[in-house]
Amino acid sequence: MSATTPRTYVPRNVSVADIERLVGMGHAREGAPADSIAGVTPRLVVEPASTEEVSEVMKLASQAGLKVAARGGGTKLGWGNPPEALDLIVSTARLNRLIEHSAGDLVATVQAGINLDNLQAQLAKAGQMLALDPPGHACTIGGVIATDASGPLRLRYGTVRDLLIGITVVLADGTVAKSGGKVVKNVAGYDLGKLYTGSFGTLGIVVEATFRLHPLPEAVRTVVLNVRTPAQAGEFVGAIGRSSLVPSALELEWAHNAETAALYVGFEGIAPGVEAQAEATMQLAKTYGECHTVEAEEAQDDIWRRLRELPWQHSEGVGLKLTCVPTAVPSLLHALLTGTGSNRCLYLRARAATGVILAVMAAGAPADFAARIEELRRVAGQHGGSLVVLHAPPELKRAVDVWGPVGDALPLMRRVKERFDPNRTLNPGRFVGGI
Amino acid sequence: MDITQLAQAMRAIVGRQGVISEREQLRTYECDGLTGYRVVPALVVLPENAEQVQAVVRLCHEQGVPFVARGSGTGLSGGALPVEEGVLIVLSRMRRILEIDLPNQRVVVEPGVINLWVTQEVAPEGYYFAPDPSSQLVCSIGGNVAENSGGAHCLKYGFTTNHVTGLEVVLPDGEMVHLGGKAPDSPGYDLLGAFVGSEGTLGIVTKITLRILRKPETVRTLLAAFNSTDDAGSAVSAIIAAGIVPAAVEMMDALAIEAAEAAVHPNYPNAPALLIVELDGPAVEVEHQFQLVEQLCNESGSTEIRIAVDDEERVLMWKGRKSAFAAVGRISPDYYVQDGVIPRTALPEVLREIAALGERSGVRVANVFHAGDGNLHPLVLYNGDVEGEAERAEDVAGDILLICLKHGGSITGEHGVGEDKKKYLPRMFTEDDMKTMQLLRCAFDPHGFCNPGKVFPTPRLCGEVPGPARLHPLQQAGLAEVF
Ligand SMILES: Cc1cc2nc3c(=O)[nH]c(=O)nc-3n(C[C@H](O)[C@H](O)[C@H](O)COP(=O)(O)OP(=O)(O)OC[C@H]3O[C@@H](n4cnc5c(N)ncnc54)[C@H](O)[C@@H]3O)c2cc1C
Numbered sequence: 001m002s003a004t005t006p007r008t009y010v011p012r013n014v015s016v017a018d019i020e021r022l023v024g025m026g027h028a029r030e031g032a033p034a035d036s037i038a039g040v041t042p043r044l045v046v047e048p049a050s051t052e053e054v055s056e057v058m059k060l061a062s063q064a065g066l067k068v069a070a071r072g073g074g075t076k077l078g079w080g081n082p083p084e085a086l087d088l089i090v091s092t093a094r095l096n097r098l099i100e101h102s103a104g105d106l107v108a109t110v111q112a113g114i115n116l117d118n119l120q121a122q123l124a125k126a127g128q129m130l131a132l133d134p135p136g137h138a139c140t141i142g143g144v145i146a147t148d149a150s151g152p153l154r155l156r157y158g159t160v161r162d163l164l165i166g167i168t169v170v171l172a173d174g175t176v177a178k179s180g181g182k183v184v185k186n187v188a189g190y191d192l193g194k195l196y197t198g199s200f201g202t203l204g205i206v207v208e209a210t211f212r213l214h215p216l217p218e219a220v221r222t223v224v225l226n227v228r229t230p231a232q233a234g235e236f237v238g239a240i241g242r243s244s245l246v247p248s249a250l251e252l253e254w255a256h257n258a259e260t261a262a263l264y265v266g267f268e269g270i271a272p273g274v275e276a277q278a279e280a281t282m283q284l285a286k287t288y289g290e291c292h293t294v295e296a297e298e299a300q301d302d303i304w305r306r307l308r309e310l311p312w313q314h315s316e317g318v319g320l321k322l323t324c325v326p327t328a329v330p331s332l333l334h335a336l337l338t339g340t341g342s343n344r345c346l347y348l349r350a351r352a353a354t355g356v357i358l359a360v361m362a363a364g365a366p367a368d369f370a371a372r373i374e375e376l377r378r379v380a381g382q383h384g385g386s387l388v389v390l391h392a393p394p395e396l397k398r399a400v401d402v403w404g405p406v407g408d409a410l411p412l413m414r415r416v417k418e419r420f421d422p423n424r425t426l427n428p429g430r431f432v433g434g435i
Numbered sequence: 436m437d438i439t440q441l442a443q444a445m446r447a448i449v450g451r452q453g454v455i456s457e458r459e460q461l462r463t464y465e466c467d468g469l470t471g472y473r474v475v476p477a478l479v480v481l482p483e484n485a486e487q488v489q490a491v492v493r494l495c496h497e498q499g500v501p502f503v504a505r506g507s508g509t510g511l512s513g514g515a516l517p518v519e520e521g522v523l524i525v526l527s528r529m530r531r532i533l534e535i536d537l538p539n540q541r542v543v544v545e546p547g548v549i550n551l552w553v554t555q556e557v558a559p560e561g562y563y564f565a566p567d568p569s570s571q572l573v574c575s576i577g578g579n580v581a582e583n584s585g586g587a588h589c590l591k592y593g594f595t596t597n598h599v600t601g602l603e604v605v606l607p608d609g610e611m612v613h614l615g616g617k618a619p620d621s622p623g624y625d626l627l628g629a630f631v632g633s634e635g636t637l638g639i640v641t642k643i644t645l646r647i648l649r650k651p652e653t654v655r656t657l658l659a660a661f662n663s664t665d666d667a668g669s670a671v672s673a674i675i676a677a678g679i680v681p682a683a684v685e686m687m688d689a690l691a692i693e694a695a696e697a698a699v700h701p702n703y704p705n706a707p708a709l710l711i712v713e714l715d716g717p718a719v720e721v722e723h724q725f726q727l728v729e730q731l732c733n734e735s736g737s738t739e740i741r742i743a744v745d746d747e748e749r750v751l752m753w754k755g756r757k758s759a760f761a762a763v764g765r766i767s768p769d770y771y772v773q774d775g776v777i778p779r780t781a782l783p784e785v786l787r788e789i790a791a792l793g794e795r796s797g798v799r800v801a802n803v804f805h806a807g808d809g810n811l812h813p814l815v816l817y818n819g820d821v822e823g824e825a826e827r828a829e830d831v832a833g834d835i836l837l838i839c840l841k842h843g844g845s846i847t848g849e850h851g852v853g854e855d856k857k858k859y860l861p862r863m864f865t866e867d868d869m870k871t872m873q874l875l876r877c878a879f880d881p882h883g884f885c886n887p888g889k890v891f892p893t894p895r896l897c898g899e900v901p902g903p904a905r906l907h908p909l910q911q912a913g914l915a916e917v918f
Pocket of ligand 1: 886
């Protein structure tokens with residue numbers, strides 16, 4: 001996107017002062033290049049401080065026909081298609097409170113703009129955690145929900161959908177609507193929390209969320225095994241699956257041109273428990289290759305902090321997310337590793353027991369890139385999975401459909417969007433099928 | 436089309452055996468597990484495969500005939516209650532287990548498959564299906580999906596929604612869609628997640644992909660007796676505070692214990708309150724934590740602790756609990772099973788309020804509940820032959836829900852809203868909350884033919900989509916210019 005100048009949209013009849021009347025002086029401003037999303041600069045940025053203010057802002061925005069995007073920590077704003085249009089960014093920066101932590105009930109309610117690390121630090125005081133480890137330390141809860149971001153721990157605890165028990169959202173027209181509640185078990189009404197999770201801000205702006213929490217583990221252990229081929233990695237992962245071991249995370253890391261790949265198996269629990277599991281894992285791993293156990297807490301922290309981050313963070317490459325059934329991970333890795341030239345893989349990471357692969361690929365010419373994506377999509381599709389282009393320069397993103405095919409439910413997804421946001425106020429064009 | 440013609444057309448789809456139109460036979464289907472509500476449907480249709488379901492639904496759609504899906508009919512909120520002028524689509528003939536994929540821990544089934552069959556099918560290989568409603572011997576997976584059913588072991592392992600990865604759904608206009616699949620994170624809206632628990636109002640499920648789990652290495656179960664539900668409640672709090680996530684924690688009060696004893700003789704200790712605590716997982720961890728649980732129960736004043744030494748004893752401990760609903764029939768001619776949720780920490784206070792309510796109104800209430808997650812099942816006892824008792828029981832059951840809400844809870848933890856609780860939904864959600872939920876309904880079922888009148892007290896008329904119906908005009912018109 002470097003070649004062209006970002007275009008600024010001119011919203012109808014709305015000035016900074018108009019918005020300031022809703023949120024107070026100094027909490028709305030002109031957009032700047034730093035606010036751009038995939039090269040599109042908003043004219044206005046607002047930082048509301050309450051659900052009511054978000055609602056007032058959305059009423060005004062939808063009446064004026066502004067196109068709106070919500071912003072949390074800004075760590076994953078590049079995901080999805082570039083926006084078709086963008087007039088106003090609603091930042092959740094001032095919606096950053098832990099509203100309630102009911103430790104005895106293992107439940108916490110937060111505002112959407114709270115920083116995840118900050119939240120974890122507060123929960124840790126009571127020996128608890130929100131069992132999510134998405135990439136991006138600046139990320140906010142709202143952003144994690146909207147992008148359905150997850151990390152290695154999903155193997156044990158699941159993803160946002162498994163932990164979110166209540167949510168409040170402001171719809172495009174300013175309607176404030178909640179679903180779920182503050183108790184872990186609850187089937188009253190539709191579970192809209194799941195609908196909003198991973199909807200990339202196209203249905204509403206998340207303002208509040210309630211999560212079920214977990215106790216912080218007393219002890220952790222990490223077993224590292226070196227493997228030579230994807231098939232060997234697959235065999236080991238299969239053996240773990242058939243055993244009665246309960247790993248919290250199982251990550252495979254494969255750097256380009258490396259002779260071997262490392263498989264990291266993480267355990268959480270009480271000290272004697274993780275020791276026993278690590279020991280059993282070592283016994284199993286020995287027959288596959290060189291292995292060792294990491295006990296020092298700091299060393300383990302380093303490993304998992306690294307594995308949680310997106311591998312393309314500090315790379316020139318393109319970032320892909322592929323999914324498949326777990327047993328097909330070796331086939332997909334094989335397909336990725338056979339890429340050459342501008343399509344070669346620089347780095348691979350696999351949540352091997354879940355069926356998620358994060359790949360960093362060299363960024364080639366748009367036509368080559370598109371052909372390669374097509375090819376990889378076919379392989380992923382054969383194994384029930386998908387490929388999403390998460391991180392790429394806009395000219396490559398525009399060469400492909402970043403989401404890929406979504407199957408026969410796409411018309412239904414469009415109907416959902418039409419009902420929730422008929423005027424396409426929120427994040428137009430960014431989601432699947434141009435939603 | 437009149438009803439005779441409709442029956443004729445249905446027979447052309449599902450065959451003679453698959454259509455019931457005789458009044459007497461139709462009566463078999465007039466209610467689900469909540470027998471207080473009864474409606475005889477115009478027709479019952481029993482399709483044998485997804486194509487037939489699709490054809491049946493399409494016909495209903497074309498003719499403007501409302502329809503209701505039914506699995507095994509064990510629902511406790513009137514969710515499968517038929518509509519008088521409508522068709523009841525019964526899925527009990529679709530009972531095939533279509534695929535077992537052990538390495539990927541997935542099983543694909545038809546909706547009529549019984550919950551327990553899944554575990555039975557994969558148990559020899561050391562796997563199981565985690566959601567275990569007490570009705571698992573008879574309830575269908577389709578019904579579980581519709582209700583997002585839970586069970587005793589959901590505290591640790593989650594509910595049906597956490598164990599369904601893919602659905603094939605016939606939408607209310609007869610269109611078929613596939614949501615999710617065997618692999619994780621399908622791009623697009625998580626309509627699968629929104630569908631599970633939608634109580635049959637968004638379409639008919641014709642195929643389900645389930646996640647199965649590896650059997651834990653060790654399971655340990657104990658039964659602890661207490662002098663009061665308060666003491667039992669503080670034991671639960673202590674266990675949770677110690678950072679233990681038990682596989683299950685169940686509580687029963689004196690009346691529930693008495694009933695279970697009379698019905699299935701589990702040989703429970705005679706006590707004002709009982710806890711069943713089960714831990715599972717890797718052996719070393721479980722043994723260690725199990726000792727801690729025992730200690731915490733003692734410290735909370737447990738008067739007797741029994742530990743199951745083998746599977747047989749464990750099964751007996753659970754038998755009393757799992758048959759508690761039916762068992763109440765031994766001590767009362769009629770009873771109403773309530774289902775409410777509270778934050779676990781509010782347990783002692785809520786139980787006192789329920790006891791006071793019972794005393795005030797002269798109605799006996801037995802308490803059985805999933806104590807770990809605060810899901811109460813008060814059993815409100817009455818004699819339907821005594822004038823006014825049924826009404827009084829209903830009032831008490833309703834007041835219990837209001838107590839749950841006052842403490843920040845929910846009007847249902849697993850049985851659903853259905854017909855029975857829709858009048859309470861506005862106590863929990865605002866008009867805007869409910870309108871927003873119905874936006875989803877309108878996207879799936881704009882004409883409101885699918886299980887009409889359930890869940891929401893005032894159905895929303897969907898109307899046309901306001902605003903431009905074009906797909907993405909800006910993209911078409913402005914793309915080149917924008918970038
Ligand atoms: C003794 C007893 C104990 C119980 N214990 C528990 C418990 O521990 N936990 C729990 O959660 N529940 C429990 N229940 C309630 C009930 O068993 C569950 O709600 C169960 O999931 C219902 O399944 P079913 O097949 O009987 O569904 P039905 O009663 O036939 O239908 C229930 C709902 O599902 C819809 N439906 C059915 N099939 C489909 C389909 N294929 N597609 C779309 N919608 C469909 C119906 O329209 C209806 O709204 C219990 C019930 C009894 C009688």
